[in-house]
Amino acid sequence: MKLKSILPVALGALAIGFGASDLRAEPVDDKLIIDGEKEMITRTKAPEGHPFDEVLSGWLFRTPETRAMEADSFQNPAMLYVERGAEIWNTVDGAAGKSCASCHGDAAESMKNVGAHYPKWNAAAGKPYNIELQVNDCRAKNMQAEPYKFDHADQKALVTFIKHQSLGTPMGIDLSQGEMKSWWEKGKDLYYTRTGQLNLACASCHEANAGKYIRADHLSQGNVNGFPTYRLKQANMVSLHNRFRGCIRDTRAEQPKAFSDELMALEVYVTWRGTGLSIETPAVRQ
Numbered sequence: 412m413k414l415k416s417i418l419p420v421a422l423g424a425l426a427i428g429f430g431a432s433d434l435r436a437e438p439v440d441d442k443l444i445i446d447g448e449k450e451m452i453t454r455t456k457a458p459e460g461h462p463f464d465e466v467l468s469g470w471l472f473r474t475p476e477t478r479a480m481e482a483d484s485f486q487n488p489a490m491l492y493v494e495r496g497a498e499i500w501n502t503v504d505g506a507a508g509k510s511c512a513s514c515h516g517d518a519a520e521s522m523k524n525v526g527a528h529y530p531k532w533n534a535a536a537g538k539p540y541n542i543e544l545q546v547n548d549c550r551a552k553n554m555q556a557e558p559y560k561f562d563h564a565d566q567k568a569l570v571t572f573i574k575h576q577s578l579g580t581p582m583g584i585d586l587s588q589g590e591m592k593s594w595w596e597k598g599k600d601l602y603y604t605r606t607g608q609l610n611l612a613c614a615s616c617h618e619a620n621a622g623k624y625i626r627a628d629h630l631s632q633g634n635v636n637g638f639p640t641y642r643l644k645q646a647n648m649v650s651l652h653n654r655f656r657g658c659i660r661d662t663r664a665e666q667p668k669a670f671s672d673e674l675m676a677l678e679v680y681v682t683w684r685g686t687g688l689s690i691e692t693p694a695v696r697q
């Protein structure tokens with residue numbers, strides 16, 4: 412893989428131990444075919460203006476056991492959350508006496524491919540919306556129900572269920588709507604800004620050191636196409652903003668709030684970086 416720009420490894424990075432330069436391991440040459448039927452796009456040509464030639468799914472950086480677990484939906488522990496999401500979809504909640512299904516019907520049709528094109532510009536809110544924010548809007552305005560608190564188990568299950576309706580669909584967001592381009596710019600700035608006591612940017616790990624080992628973890632390009640993702644380490648579903656916050660915490664910087672302008676801008680930019688990769692939700696990661 413060719414890099415157009417190689418950032419110098421920060422001194423701080425040494426403190427947390429990137430592998431020596433020869434500890435780079437290539438992503439595997441393997442195909443992700445869910446249940447032997449549905450092939451995912453796990454590597455594809457990068458969009459114009461991307462620092463890499465090729466964008467790669469995080470799946471290619473995981474162990475054979477983890478990869479196998481994602482490829483078999485009977486083994487994938489996150490499929491339980493998809494089922495739970497389907498239940499919530501059909502359950503009446505709130506003062507209006509409605510469920511999601513009351514308005515949207517069968518999610519297999521109404522939500523097909525929807526998740527692959529988020530974040531999306533929301534004109535009323537004057538900012539990009541991800542699926543979590545859209546769901547909360549529907550709960551508040553259309554159901555007269557309480558919006559979910561960040562990372563409520565039902566929020567994760569419902570978002571997992573909605574994203575799963577795009578399984579296999581290449582990610583692609585529309586930057587021509589509203590002010591999406593300026594949010595993309597802001598996200599890009601943040602991606603390259605070093606923060607925290609360790610003075611690391613997202614790019615220090617996921618661009619300059621992608622493919623290397625950090626502790627026992629094989630660093631990927633940090634793509635978002637598998638979220639919400641099942642993490643074996645946590646034995647739980649992890650939302651995208653939880654993952655962003657975790658990565659920022661690892662630089663020992665203050666973590667922005669979930670759905671803050673900072674994390675929404677990062678979501679827009681990082682989603683664009685994975686343009687063309689299949690939605691794998693629910694992915695399985697370490």
Ligand code: HEC
Nearest residue numbers: 509510511513514515525542545546549550553554569573
């Ligand atoms: C009373 C009807 C109603 C209910 C109930 C409702 N929604 Fe919606 N939903 C809408 C309408 C209308 C839109 C499109 C306009 C908008 O953005 O508000 C929408 C938009 C959406 C979208 C974006 C679709 C796209 O193509 O971008 C998602 C996702 C969504 N709703 C999920 C849900 C979920 C999940 C629930 C249950 C928690 C729910 N909605 C409940 C009416 C409803």
Ligand code: HEC
Nearest residue numbers: 469611612613616628629630631633634635658661662696
């Ligand atoms: C200190 C190094 C480090 C920094 C800095 C860092 N990350 Fe990560 N990140 C990791 C590691 C390790 C993982 C887990 C292995 C992997 O997929 O790369 C990870 C995983 C991810 C994933 C999940 C990838 C997948 O396939 O599931 C995303 C998304 C991500 N990071 C985004 C970011 C963003 C955005 C930033 C900047 C705000 C950032 N990371 C900063 C180390 C870092």
